[in-house]
Amino acid sequence: MDSLPHNIIIVGAGIAGIASALALSRELAPFVPNLTITIYERHEILSTSGGAINLTPVAQRHLAQLGVLEELDRMGPEGGAEVDAIEFYSMRSGRSVGSIDFVDQAGNGFGGYKGRRVMRIMLSIAMITVVERTRNIDIVYGKKVVGGEEHEGKAVVCFQDGSKAIGDLVIGCDGVHSAVRTRWVDPDCPSQYTGISFLQTTIPSQTISSPIHFRSSAMNYSRHGSILTTYCDRNREQIFAAAIVQFSQEDLSYHKLEPTQDWATQDRIRSALRRQMQDRFSKTSIRCIREMVASKADWMLYPVYQVRPGGRWCLNRVILLGDAAHAMPPRDESAAYALDDAILFARLLARYRSEPLSEVFDAYEGLRRDKINHAFKESGRMWDRNRDMGMLESRLKEWMMPLYLRSHRDEREAAWEFDAAQITLPTPAPSDDLLILIHGLIMVGTFSSVPAVDFARLTDPRTKSDELAKLKEAIFVVGFLYLTNTGLENLIHRTHEALPRLFNLPTGVKENCNMIHSPSFLGYTRLGAETTASKTDLREQFDFGTPGVKEWAKGDPFWQRLEGPNQYPDQPGSQRLVEDYICQIDSLAQGFMHSVAECLTLPTDTFDDFKGNMSRLKFVKYPPSTANSQGVGPHKDSAGLFTFLSQDNTGGLQVLNKDGEWIDVPPVEGSLVINIQQGFEAITGGICAATTHRVIAPTSKTRYSIPFFLGVRLDLTLDQLNESAAHIVRHIPLSDDQKKRAVDVPSEFLSPLYSCFGEAHLRNRILSHPDVGQQWYPELYAKYSRQSLK
Numbered sequence: 052m053d054s055l056p057h058n059i060i061i062v063g064a065g066i067a068g069i070a071s072a073l074a075l076s077r078e079l080a081p082f083v084p085n086l087t088i089t090i091y092e093r094h095e096i097l098s099t100s101g102g103a104i105n106l107t108p109v110a111q112r113h114l115a116q117l118g119v120l121e122e123l124d125r126m127g128p129e130g131g132a133e134v135d136a137i138e139f140y141s142m143r144s145g146r147s148v149g150s151i152d153f154v155d156q157a158g159n160g161f162g163g164y165k166g167r168r169v170m171r172i173m174l175s176i177a178m179i180t181v182v183e184r185t186r187n188i189d190i191v192y193g194k195k196v197v198g199g200e201e202h203e204g205k206a207v208v209c210f211q212d213g214s215k216a217i218g219d220l221v222i223g224c225d226g227v228h229s230a231v232r233t234r235w236v237d238p239d240c241p242s243q244y245t246g247i248s249f250l251q252t253t254i255p256s257q258t259i260s261s262p263i264h265f266r267s268s269a270m271n272y273s274r275h276g277s278i279l280t281t282y283c284d285r286n287r288e289q290i291f292a293a294a295i296v297q298f299s300q301e302d303l304s305y306h307k308l309e310p311t312q313d314w315a316t317q318d319r320i321r322s323a324l325r326r327q328m329q330d331r332f333s334k335t336s337i338r339c340i341r342e343m344v345a346s347k348a349d350w351m352l353y354p355v356y357q358v359r360p361g362g363r364w365c366l367n368r369v370i371l372l373g374d375a376a377h378a379m380p381p382r383d384e385s386a387a388y389a390l391d392d393a394i395l396f397a398r399l400l401a402r403y404r405s406e407p408l409s410e411v412f413d414a415y416e417g418l419r420r421d422k423i424n425h426a427f428k429e430s431g432r433m434w435d436r437n438r439d440m441g442m443l444e445s446r447l448k449e450w451m452m453p454l455y456l457r458s459h460r461d462e463r464e465a466a467w468e469f470d471a472a473q474i475t476l477p478t479p480a481p482s483d484d485l486l487i488l489i490h491g492l493i494m495v496g497t498f499s500s501v502p503a504v505d506f507a508r509l510t511d512p513r514t515k516s517d518e519l520a521k522l523k524e525a526i527f528v529v530g531f532l533y534l535t536n537t538g539l540e541n542l543i544h545r546t547h548e549a550l551p552r553l554f555n556l557p558t559g560v561k562e563n564c565n566m567i568h569s570p571s572f573l574g575y576t577r578l579g580a581e582t583t584a585s586k587t588d589l590r591e592q593f594d595f596g597t598p599g600v601k602e603w604a605k606g607d608p609f610w611q612r613l614e615g616p617n618q619y620p621d622q623p624g625s626q627r628l629v630e631d632y633i634c635q636i637d638s639l640a641q642g643f644m645h646s647v648a649e650c651l652t653l654p655t656d657t658f659d660d661f662k663g664n665m666s667r668l669k670f671v672k673y674p675p676s677t678a679n680s681q682g683v684g685p686h687k688d689s690a691g692l693f694t695f696l697s698q699d700n701t702g703g704l705q706v707l708n709k710d711g712e713w714i715d716v717p718p719v720e721g722s723l724v725i726n727i728q729q730g731f732e733a734i735t736g737g738i739c740a741a742t743t744h745r746v747i748a749p750t751s752k753t754r755y756s757i758p759f760f761l762g763v764r765l766d767l768t769l770d771q772l773n774e775s776a777a778h779i780v781r782h783i784p785l786s787d788d789q790k791k792r793a794v795d796v797p798s799e800f801l802s803p804l805y806s807c808f809g810e811a812h813l814r815n816r817i818l819s820h821p822d823v824g825q826q827w828y829p830e831l832y833a834k835y836s837r838q839s840l841k
């Protein structure tokens with residue numbers, strides 16, 4: 052995109068609209084400082100229609116990601132009733148014919164979540180509360196859309212009151228009857244009546260005297276339609292009942308309540324609806340349903356509409372999400388689909404931020420069309436069960452029901468594992484700029500020393516281009532460089548001075564913060580407890596991470612546990628020192644990454660999106676040892692993008708060149724040694740390679756060093772990387788031989804054994820710190836120590 056959309060218009064303040072706003076705010080705000088998202092809602096106030104909706108485990112997970120679930124929980128009993136299962140009953144016999152379970156055999160939810168039934172209005176309130184806290188989102192009520200147009204690179208929405216709104220992107224989330232669809236994107240695609248309607252009401256549970264036959268939610272089948280009966284508050288004070296029945300189009304108008312009708316007409320309609328319920332269901336053998344049907348409750352009629360599948364979803368600057376694009380007879384999952392749409396679209400927009408909108412839209416359709424078409428077919432099949440049917444057919448369906456529920460269980464449960472925030476997105480094709488550049492840059496050569504780059508010159512406009520050229524060569528040929536003039540000299544000096552005191556703390560004090568207590572591999576490692584290249588390293592160290600990361604919680608991916616809180620040694624000032632160091636070096640690292648992007652003539656922020664939440668800082672001590680002992684064995688740094696190392700004046704660091712020779716990296720006063728890590732190597736398809744290095748243990752004095760490992764996003768998957776890597780490598784005219792590196796250690800990031808960076812990184816940590824690995828991840832330890840990387 053020339054520039055990411057910064058003025059986004061969303062039409063509709065329903066679930067899809069608000070979820071889109073929240074997801075877009077989260078994904079785009081880091082890249083678009085002046086982002087504004089405005090939601091235009093047709094109603095003057097929140098609509099109270101919609102009854103109780105079912106939230107599947109996936110829907111709950113997605114609402115949690117958007118901050119909404121927390122808000123629902125805060126509402127107390129009205130935030131919804133927990134649902135372990137939707138039970139199915141035959142209204143004829145009263146017998147249970149199966150269930151859809153939201154818990155596994157051990158009673159746990161899927162990915163940490165069960166089902167939940169909540170009144171739609173409550174969900175809306177929770178969502179709007181989150182919006183109110185979100186700086187860049189506004190809602191404007193009372194704005195009915197009557198049309199729209201695209202004009203000079205902008206999208207213009209026209210409202211009934213004659214006003215207009217202009218934005219870079221319009222998202223139509225205005226439901227099944229969407230005006231954005233019918234008056235703009237696809238006028239040939241009006242909503243269609245399904246022939247089926249809801250008749251629904253809410254009944255206080257204490258007014259029902261017969262026993263309630265269901266636990267939390269039930270679907271009750273008969274040959275004249277089904278009735279959903281469910282609690283929708285945690286205290287089970289209200290029962291929401293909704294009959295799903297065949298209802299002809301002609302009958303609709305006769306049964307429709309309008310605020311303009313006189314009292315007598317309204318009364319006639321109410322009685323007619325009550326009669327409908329009695330005619331269909333009064334013979335059921337489920338007593339509490341008989342009582343509900345006989346009661347004086349007012350049943351409201353909601354005809355169910357759908358959008359014909361295969362219609363258009365987008366033009367150049369406008370796209371439809373949620374029901375506006377694909378309303379289908381609800382399978383209790385339309386809220387879930389709207390949330391999936393919102394999160395996926397927002398992630399794609401952020402990821403394709405250098406591409407035209409049309410590519411984002413294409414990628415989105417590529418991800419969604421088949422899935423939606425499939426869901427549409429499935430829901431059609433389910434809904435067929437609610438049409439009136441003959442006795443025999445109904446008995447047959449009843450008999451088949453347990454079978455049907457069982458046979459679809461795996462598919463259902465697999466679907467609940469779906470996480471729109473995690474799934475692999477397609478990767479935009481690398482820009483021509485990058486390809487041309489890589490093409491011209493592949494310098495297959497070796498090196499005999501490590502080059503130096505001056506950071507101050509990188510930022511001075513007069514010297515910048517010379518220095519960028521040096522950086523480019525260092526990145527492509529060596530993978531290692533000295534960075535001088537960083538401005539951090541005092542900080543580094545101060546920190547080195549503190550290290551001997553820290554390592555001289557009594558053993559007990561250091562052991563108090565042993566890494567063994569940390570599933571995130573943070574803390575103290577005593578001499579001899581770490582292994583590299585199958586040999587013990589002769590070093591002692593403290594590992595710290597960027598403070599303040601979100602702690603792992605049940606339901607998060609297992610590798611997310613790598614990010615967690617620090618353990619500080621009990622020494623005044625040590626926490627402060629670590630925090631200062633991380634804060635300052637992190638901002639240097641950011642500036643450096645920008646220069647790397649620039650030296651590749653890429654947009655400055657190209658790699659920002661790859662940065663992880665937590666970087667790691669280490670204080671390392673190598674005690675003197677016998678000649679040629681292993682301080683740390685040959686390895687490539689694996690945890691992230693780049694390493695920023697400060698070594699003292701002892702020496703011992705060596706890097707391996709492409710001829711297999713170890714080249715010294717002697718200390719250079721005031722400099723940092725920077726090297727490419729495997730994360731960055733993988734992102735660039737192996738073109739910017741991580742270089743193998745090691746430290747030879749000192750013989751006559753202690754060596755101290757301070758490496759800082761700039762973290763990579765743990766959720767990046769191998770598929771994403773492989774796709775962009777393959778694309779890049781295809782464009783480079785190198786012989787296979789040249790593509791092979793002279794000497795290599797296996798890269799776990801590029802192994803198909805691991806699903807994402809997070810897992811590859813966790814494996815690396817588990818094998819490097821086997822004691823910690825066995826303590827926290829015994830099964831993974833067993834698995835990874837058996838695997839060899841091919």
Ligand SMILES: O=C(O)CCC(=O)C(=O)O
Pocket residue numbers: 671683688696698704744745746756757758
């Ligand atoms: O201590 C050093 O100089 C280098 C340490 C290192 O390579 C590492 O910990 O990954």
Ligand SMILES: [Fe+2]
Pocket residue numbers: 686687688744
């Ligand atoms: Fe290293």
